[in-house]
């Protein structure tokens with residue numbers, strides 16, 4: 327089957343190998359003539375960016391690169407991007423890279439038209455109504471990892487250094503107008519990054535599927551996303567050049583983020599404080615906490631995971647079958663077993679628990695979790711203890 331498509335769900339996606347060449351034409355479609363490419367410093371040196379600049383030159387479009395961003399990006403990255411955008415009189419953003427670059431690019435496009443500070447647009451109550459929509463710049467997203475799914479998301483995660491929390495910046499129009507998904511861009515990803523980002527996609531599908539809300543569209547996307555990940559993530563980790571595996575993982579990543587419009591859960595609540603305070607990798611942290619959160623939530627998701635197990639074709643079509651599969655997948659692709667392996671210590675549990683409780687993902691967890699229970703969950707993840715909620 328030729329893995330190529332043009333989809334308008336949840337936004338305009340151009341999927342297929344080699345489609346990065348359509349980038350200048352995509353800019354013209356959105357009336358962008360001076361795009362600012364927002365990416366990270368490592369990518370900025372790679373041929374995929376230098377080549378994109380050359381193609382822009384040939385097309386008569388004047389593109390510049392902004393790459394002063396960090397993993398687990400902070401507000402200062404966004405501020406500098408906005409200054410660069412204004413200084414260069416740009417008229418649109420190309421968010422090009424992994425989750426950090428995509429989130430900064432989307433935030434820059436939001437903030438070029440605002441007078442309020444970034445964290446006034448945190449995903450709380452109706453704060454998104456504060457946005458002056460007219461000032462927002464158009465965004466084209468080009469993902470180079472398969473996990474975050476931020477290319478089809480309406481939010482960006484930016485760390486607030488004043489209180490070491492990850493804040494979710496949200497506006498429905500932050501969804502990029504055009505997404506170019508070219509699996510060839512992900513071929514060079516090392517196995518460990520492929521594994522960690524792929525597990526982020528799995529955590530999105532799994533948490534969305536388990537979130538206790540009525541949203542059959544999201545559930546349907548999530549289960550097929552998980553089937554693709556089950557089939558293709560181990561292949562992509564083992565053989566990074568396998569374009570079928572890369573293609574399916576890139577699709578699964580977008581499916582995860584599409585599904586999690588429904589909600590996330592305690593995996594993300596636990597993961598965000600680790601990333602904000604200790605700079606752990608987001609997908610890797612989710613992968614580590616995954617079996618502990620599933621086990622904790624067992625009584626609320628027992629039946630649902632039985633259905634999932636049947637769809638995934640697991641021999642043991644039950645909650646335990648899914649748990650065994652997750653543990654086996656983690657071993658196969660080299661994910662560590664505990665948060666202690668990522669440098670999280672028992673003394674962090676009490677400090678991180680209130681931040682986890684306050685995380686917007688907490689509302690989507692199948693069982694309510696209070697601060698004390700988050701502390702318990704952290705300790706489970708640090709010590710490697712699979713335990714049900716008390």
Ligand SMILES: [Fe+2]
Nearest residue numbers: 474526530608
């Ligand atoms: Fe995530």
